[in-house]
Amino acid sequence: MAKEEKKDITNRKTKDSAFTTYFGNPENASKLYAALGEEEVHPEDIHYVTLEGVLFIARKNDLAFTVKNRVLVISEHQSTVNENMPLRDLIYLGRTLEKLLDERAIYRRRQFKIPTPEFYVFYNGDAPHPPEKILRLSDAFLEKTEHPMLELEVKVININLPSGHKLLKECRPMYEYSWFIQRIKEYLTAGWARDTAITQAVKDCRAEGIMAEFMREHGSEVVNMLYTQWNYDDAVEVEREEAYEDGREAGITIGRAEGKAEGKIEGKIEGKIEGKTEEKRQVIYTFLELLGEIPEDIRRRIEEEQDGETLKKWYMAAPNATSFEDFRKCMKV
Numbered sequence: 001m002a003k004e005e006k007k008d009i010t011n012r013k014t015k016d017s018a019f020t021t022y023f024g025n026p027e028n029a030s031k032l033y034a035a036l037g038e039e040e041v042h043p044e045d046i047h048y049v050t051l052e053g054v055l056f057i058a059r060k061n062d063l064a065f066t067v068k069n070r071v072l073v074i075s076e077h078q079s080t081v082n083e084n085m086p087l088r089d090l091i092y093l094g095r096t097l098e099k100l101l102d103e104r105a106i107y108r109r110r111q112f113k114i115p116t117p118e119f120y121v122f123y124n125g126d127a128p129h130p131p132e133k134i135l136r137l138s139d140a141f142l143e144k145t146e147h148p149m150l151e152l153e154v155k156v157i158n159i160n161l162p163s164g165h166k167l168l169k170e171c172r173p174m175y176e177y178s179w180f181i182q183r184i185k186e187y188l189t190a191g192w193a194r195d196t197a198i199t200q201a202v203k204d205c206r207a208e209g210i211m212a213e214f215m216r217e218h219g220s221e222v223v224n225m226l227y228t229q230w231n232y233d234d235a236v237e238v239e240r241e242e243a244y245e246d247g248r249e250a251g252i253t254i255g256r257a258e259g260k261a262e263g264k265i266e267g268k269i270e271g272k273i274e275g276k277t278e279e280k281r282q283v284i285y286t287f288l289e290l291l292g293e294i295p296e297d298i299r300r301r302i303e304e305e306q307d308g309e310t311l312k313k314w315y316m317a318a319p320n321a322t323s324f325e326d327f328r329k330c331m332k333v
Contacts, residue, residue, distance in 0.1 A: 017061045018225040019076040019122075019177070022214050024048065024063060028173040032074075033067050035171035036120065041067050049096050064096055071096065071115035079125045086137035086152045089119045093152075119154040122174075124181050129158045131165045176210045184226070198223050280311040287318035288327065295324055301331055 016024060023029050026043035033041050048065045062075040073089055073096070082088070097114060105112045123129055137152040138144070157165055159174060161182045168175045183204050187197035202222055205211050215222070281302055288294050305311055314331060321327040 016225075017076070018218075018222055019061055020050075020063050021218060021221075021225070022173070022177055022211065023074070025214070029063070029065055030067070031173050032171050033072065035167055035174070036072070036118070037070070039068075049099060051092065051095055051099070062092075064092065066100070066115050069115055070118055071100075072118045072120065074120045074122065076122045077125060080127055081121055081123050081125075081129070081133075081135075081156055083135065084140070085119075085121055085154045085156075086135050087140060089154055090137060090152050093117050119152065121154055121156045122159045123156055124159050124178060126185070129156075129160075129163075131158050131163045132156065173211075176205075179210055180205055195223065195227060198226050277306060277308055277311055280308065280315050283315040284311070284318045287315075288321070288324070291321065291324055291327075298324060298327065298331065 023032060026046040029046045030041045030043045033039075033046070045067050046065050047067070048063065049071065050062065050064045061077070062073070064071065064073045066072075071093075073092055075085070101112070101114070121135075133156040135154040135156060137150065138148040141148060157167055159165065159168065159178045161168065161175075161178050168178060180201055183201040184197050187200055188194065192200070202215060202219055205215050206219070218225075284302055285294065288298070302311075302314070305314075314327075317330040318327065321330065
């Protein structure tokens with residue numbers, strides 16, 4: 001017995017990204033499903049079951065919805081693809097089923113049927129990536145076996161226009177979204193400022209009839225959505241460079257050596273987010289997410305803090321934190 005069947009259970013406390021807002025429209029989601037599953041569906045067949053804080057912490061770039069006999073978990077990666085997506089999706093599926101199912105059903109002797117899960121990541125970062133790639137949970141197992149008793153596969157699809165993936169031909173909403181992102185990238189490559197590039201790309205969409213309804217409804221929000229998203233990915237890139245240079249995988253704490261973390265973060269991030277409390281929170285979340293799922297007390301304290309200087313101290317300390325307890329000492333939680 002499903003819980004309150006046909007009722008959406010979406011849980012969102014903060015704004016979604018442009019991606020989740022766009023495909024949060026059942027019309028677009030139904031066309032995406034049809035292209036992925038090669039089966040026609042209608043917008044009324046889409047029922048969102050998106051959860052918060054499972055796949056991503058600092059940004060909302062994931063969606064989950066049931067349609068017919070399936071449940072799809074999809075996410076967008078603007079930068080590099082996270083190799084832990086199969087593990088994250090496993091956790092996501094478990095929590096989704098908890099929401100969907102009557103907890104008494106699993107204790108009955110007769111087999112209970114569940115929606116068939118499918119997992120997708122849509123990649124539109126700048127690094128070279130094949131049109132398709134499969135990530136497997138078993139790749140993370142400490143001991144490899146020929147036939148693992150538990151497996152979960154995530155299909156990564158490159159939605160950059162130059163990839164030529166068939167999804168771009170078969171799903172018009174995905175093509176238009178990718179066209180929009182590609183236009184922003186072209187302006188950035190040409191040396192345009194980020195805000196200007198995004199604003200002009202929105203104007204181009206309106207002029208070309210790309211994502212027309214979406215732009216009419218959300219045009220004023222899109223610039224802020226994408227600015228936050230690119231800020232997040234820049235912060236991840238800074239952390240990645242620090243991890244490489246300071247030998248994080250060898251156990252050396254990031255940013256300890258010769259003040260590298262402070263120098264690079266000041267140079268690459270502070271100038272972009274000085275005085276903007278929400279962007280500072282995003283940077284803090286970016287680094288803390290690397291330690292695992294952020295505890296509720298820390299998240300609440302970050303959300304409640306309004307003083308820009310305090311947030312600045314926290315986002316400068318976050319890359320150096322080796323544990324959440326370490327970060328609590330910085331916050332004096």
